[in-house]
Amino acid sequence: MSNLESILTENRIFPPNPAFSARARIDSKAAYDRLVAEAEADYEGFWARLAREFVTWDTPFSTVLDAHRAPHYRWFTEGRLNASVNCIDRHLPTKANKIALIAEADDGSVRHISYQQLHDQVAQLANGLRSLGIAQGDRVIIYMPMIPEASIAMLACARIGAIHSVVFGGFSAEALRDRINDTGARLIITADGGMRGGRAVPLKAAVDKAIEAGCPSVEKVVVYERIGNACLTEGRDIAWATLTAAQPSTCPPVMVEAEHPLFLLYTSGSTGKPKGVQHSTGGFLVNACMTNAWVFDLTDDDVYWCTADVGWITGHSYVTYGPLALGVTQVMFEGIPSYPDGGRFWQMIERHKVSVFYTAPTAIRALMKLGDAIPAQYDLTSLRLLGTVGEPINPEAWMWYHRVIGAERCPIADTWWQTETGAHMIAPLPGAIATKPGSCTLPLPGIIADIVDDEGNPVGHNQGGNLVIKKPWPSMIRTIWGDDARFARSYFPEKLKGYYLAGDSARRDDDGYFWIMGRIDDVLNVSGHRLGTMEIESALVAHPKVAEAAVVGKPHEIKGEAVVAFVVCKGERPQGAEAEAMVNTLRDWVAEQIGPIAKPDDIRFGDNLPKTRSGKIMRRLLRGIAIGELPQGDVSTLENPAILEQLLGK
Ligand code: WTA
Secondary structure: OHHHHHHHOOOOOEOOOHHHHHHOOOOOHHHHHHHHHHHHHOHHHHHHHHHHHHOOOOEOOOOOEEOOOOOOOEEOOOOEEOHHHHHOHHHHHHHOOOEEEEEEOOOOOEEEEEHHHHHHHHHHHHHHHHHOOOOOOOEEEEEOOOOHHHHHHHHHHHHOOOEEEEOOOOOOHHHHHHHHHHHOOOEEEEEOEEEEOOEEEEOHHHHHHHHHHHOOOOOEEEEEOOOOOOOOOOOOEEEHHHHHHOOOOOOOOOOEEOOOEEEEEEEOOOOOOOEEEEEEOHHHHHHHHHHHHHOOOOOOOOEEEEOOOOOOHHHHHHHHHHHHHOOOEEEEEOOOOOOOOOOHHHHHHHHHOOOEEEEOHHHHHHHHHOOOHHHHOOOOOOOOEEEEEOOOOOHHHHHHHHHHHOOOOOOEEEEEOOOOOOOOOEOOOOOOOOEOOOOOEOEOOOOOEEEEOOOOOEOOOOOOEEEEEOOOOOOOOOEEOOOHHHHHHHHOOHHHOOOEEEEEEEEEOOOOOEEEEEEOOOEEEEOOEEEEHHHHHHHHHOOOOEEEEEEEEEEEOOOEEEEEEEEEEOOOOOOHHHHHHHHHHHHHHHHHHOOHHHOOOEEEEOOOOOEEOOOOEOHHHHHHHHOOOOOOOOOOOEOOOOHHHHHHOO
């Protein structure tokens, strides 16, 4: 609630910088209003225009939106296209030698890759994948460090119509195995490892472990040698270099239907099992292009840098597909913001003359803590626009970003969206919309967002409610891979009048600005990463010594939210040194089951957990206890009230 209070009192407003507006694609509030009106007057006509303007089609579409099987909406049905052609080939006539990727490795070494070189490398890998028998519709898992080859692998899959599913390199072998098996992937593309903060992160070892534990669908593993430590399993593994060496540098693209799945990406929901969010090719590209053009205002002379990993949706829409489809030059970074010191981001902005910079509030807060003197050492005058994503940004961090990094000159685009939406939904068009610290401002033209109560009726200004999108949009989730029923149930619940339910609560202020308040389901947002409380609970109870576990979030200064676990062990409740040892064991265990990002910050042991008489764990009480508060008010429905004091540590 403290977050809600702080945003309720926030009333500063920053009009667009006139110098920015003067060269922006959408340069005034009036221009924004015209686009909103255009979409309102002719919704399909609006999206058809953008789809033709931004995307290159091999076969044009005639149907714009097919809603016959709602909520399974289909967009641009007859259209055929290839995503890699849109990201590469169409730029070659005019900018073959333009730099597509400036890739800075962890140790500071830099590789420049032109659009022509990108084309050739994608074609060679695509041919290599074909030689292994990979064809349209096959699933391919990509488990890579943040190096150009990650994007090359994605684009090579797209070139031949294979469906990629990128798994974040920070996920463990266990989590990787679940995703491999859910997709039924025939092939894995990985690297021997990656470098982060001066340390090697083994990736291939996790792949080996996952396959050993049982991945019956996997036939081949392609291994990129990054750290010089590739151990290849005879008959199954093949080195990237070997696979691509003799391949021609042209590869005829497979023109797929607009609805052909471009990728699956797993994300956390309110059950123990992550969901494979399925995205289309045509619709996804339309919104990816449109938002990179409108929200980031990317033009030919920009040097753009999004710090997200390709393992997240941000790395799909705002690293691999969107910016490349617009033909811009972008920075790609393998390492971490704190290595070799906390000036790394600012040094890189100076070094590569970055003009548009997109990062997460958690990184901003961590760097803010180091003080103003560090960024002051670098020349940040190349910057013209800043962006944030992944979690609500607190006004204090917003102001620091604005003042110290943006020198009060750069607009800040606070972009609200989700894995499921595929692209920005609510965000300021920086040349047109005045910003307020902590608000993602107004929906993009064509996005019909609202805040409703549990029956789907709009709530008044300044009242919290469910954030919904009332009309389908091109880059929306198509289904949950292998679980269509869950798709309809979780995103289009019957009582909500067919609206898309985002799973966030929000309020709108008197100017109609949106303020995101947080998740309404059991999803945590730790450092901008989505984690399901149920996922962490399932991991904990899988430990032989754990009988029961409940996980909640608590506010954290830098990470936004921290994970707190309440655990009941089999046998005696551990105390003293034994409890300490058990905490470490369980933290490591969760890292092994899911990945280090899911490690609980705080683990408390109890003889049992607070439950209602019907046996339901009372998470509301646990959230209070996590921040050291005994619940006020009625706990009479509780089966075992005495447990509260114990969990509080009193
Ligand atoms: C949260 C990341 C406030 C939100 C692109 C959403 C945000 C979830 C913002 C999606 C923002 C994302 N302000 N909250 N600008 N952006 N969120 O799927 O709770 O990893 O539902 O996609 O992050 O996380 P996901």
